[in-house]
Amino acid sequence: MTQPHDSDGAPSGEAPEPTIIDTTTGQAHGHDSCPQCGSTEITRKGVTLSLICQFCRYEWVGSRLEDTHGLGEGIGELEGRVYTSGAADITRDDTLVTLKCTGCGSEVVVDTAHSLESRCHWCRSILSINDKIPNGAVPDGVLPFTVTKDDAVARIAQFVEKRQFFALKKFKAEFKPDNVMGVYMPYMTVDGNVGARLHGQGEVLTRRYTVQTGKNSSTTYYDANVFDVVRDFDLHIDDLIVESSASRSHIDNRSNTNNIINSLLPFDVKEMVAFDSNYLGEFSAEKRDLNIDDVSSRAHVQFLTMARESIRDDIAGYDRGVRWTHEQLTVHGSRWASVFLPVWLYSYAEKMDDGQVMIHYIAVNGRSGACMGSVPVNKGRLWAVTLGVFAATAAIAWPLGIIAMATGA
Template sequence: MGSMPGFEPETPAFRGKVLDTSANKTNGLNRCPSCGSTEISPVYGTYDLVCGHCRQSWTGTSLEVEQGLGEGIHALKGRVTASGAARITDTSTLVTLKCGGCGAEVVINTATGHQRRCHWCRQTLSLDAQVPNGAVPDGILPFYVSWEQAVGHVKQFLAKRSYFASDDFKRNFIPHNVVGVYLPYLVVDGNIRARLDGHGEILKKTYKKLFDDKTVYYDANAYRVYREFDLVVDDLIVESSSHRAAIDPLVNTNNVVNAILPFDVKNMVAFESNFIGEFTSEKRDLDIEHALERVQGKFMTLARQKVVEHIGHYNRGVRWDAEQLVVHGTRWVSVYLPVWLYSHYERQPDGKWMLHYIAVNGRNGQTMGSVPFQKSKLLGLALVIGGSTGAAALLLLVVALLVAATG
């Protein structure tokens, strides 16, 4: 069994660089460049915004191009943090803005949105510049999949599982409850060096001994193996919401959101609250320090995968006994990613509630979810199969009985 990977600790000097993505942005009235109206909304399926008054449209700014996020990863030294991913220093969800139209003070609850109408002059106030509570990301990836398409994906997903789905779930399925939400994530680039040490074997021959045709003998040469190499990681995506990062299969199935990755984050645009439109959003509440261990673990996973193509001649396999990861540099950017969600509460036999989710990637339609099933049907299938397939069906039967017993 391999030892735990070694990670080189970060020093304060390592964490000193900031990439300002909120330059020239202000909070308050975000006006149409043509007529000055604040009635601005997204054009779904595009990167455009349109004025509701004069119908002038314009395209959002590519964050990748504007900030050079696709460049220089191999030369990263230390930690570069975009301003939207900076440490959260204020846990309050309320932000007060002064209306530039009439001077009134308007409070925005950042836990539920980034815009609010002034109660006096009815102009829309927007939160576009970063604030200390982590509510404003660096970028946003607009929805491409429409609501109608998302409902179709959910129905198709359910159709393949309808036989085993619980009657309560099928009876209470309401397509209108498929809702769009922007979820907060961190996008990480990494310049790393990895080393793996272990043992590999090359099979030379197999044979059986005379008078013993039941035992197969293997002759193999054993070698000490190590691989050390540089690796560039581009656009690794990790959760920045504590609710989404905390996976508890006894309470909910929010881990299905990870199953609809990846997203084409290279196409994200610089954040403007107008892109959110009528969708809801969740506020980032995790700092980089909270995600660091998970990111380093993912870096190591990528390193293991990368080395596979270089050890194919060890046809008996390689066992890694020690792993080491040196992170020369990282770059962190916060982003809102689009997800369509459908949720359903299931009451368990013990009285507790399980929250099931079906998630649709708002960019490409990739769908995954959890459906409460009718245990009696699963048990019946196991009994039917059991009459003809022996041990495999017996295993299925045992699983079905355990599930039925535990709820």
């Protein structure tokens, strides 16, 4: 069983003060501008990390989040909870934020539930949320798309083609892979400085032998030495990716298959750049709606799983395996950051026999191109094939069984 443990190394009854890393840009809201001429007409150059000013053609590359704030260093020295300003608790205030245009002074309202930028209706300057406002709308880092839409469309079409035989007829007729959309999904990355203690029993095989128990039957026995096994060790975990959207964290499989998105992990988060709204371009982004406290227990479960896996080679000598009876995890310190990860997404609504609607998703990792999804199944064809296989197996197995019993073999 898993023993209870204090969260993030907190002494019983008293939690240490968290450490906050400020990842804000220091710029005024509404001013993600060219560092050379000040223009806000900025686009990303292809699928590279370069940004280019449409006015003066100046090019520059955003800074890597880890390099800017040292998030890849000192995991072994972490104590208590450390988090970036973008991962701070979400406030429940209105998602409408008013920005003052630095071009003409007009005030423009941005609905952060749907977009992180807008355009001034007077001077056409692009306004963006580039400081970390305390409502969960803006992350610390973003991992830009490198898989193009054409590539994503091709991968989704190939995924569906391989499942055409069992796919619902209506789905095949209505399937339009061009409807795929690119979206930035909210996640958190967490580093962990943890200690683990595992206690159980391991077995080493000493003898294997077979005893005849009847005319046509026998039993195999195993002799083994049993040992108490204890492993007590520290583990440093770098960039575990944790879901920060409630709609995908608590899945209702009766109405959607959106947890497919989490099957696209991992992402190369080491290449993540510090947040700059210019990397979003025309892509939409989903707002984070879970706090660190909401996801920390899930992260700790994954920490423990990683601890077990880390000593697999060390216990390989117990060739009959090890059964852990007590597991204890202590999180000495953790470090959290809020990030946007790129996903290409296709959805299809299937009306079920009971009148409810099931939403099927097919998703493509916007970095690696990995594709996973759910296709509505033609249940009649599935049952027909299943019964056919069962009948064919029975037609072969039953006569062989009858012959064996008749001959006493």
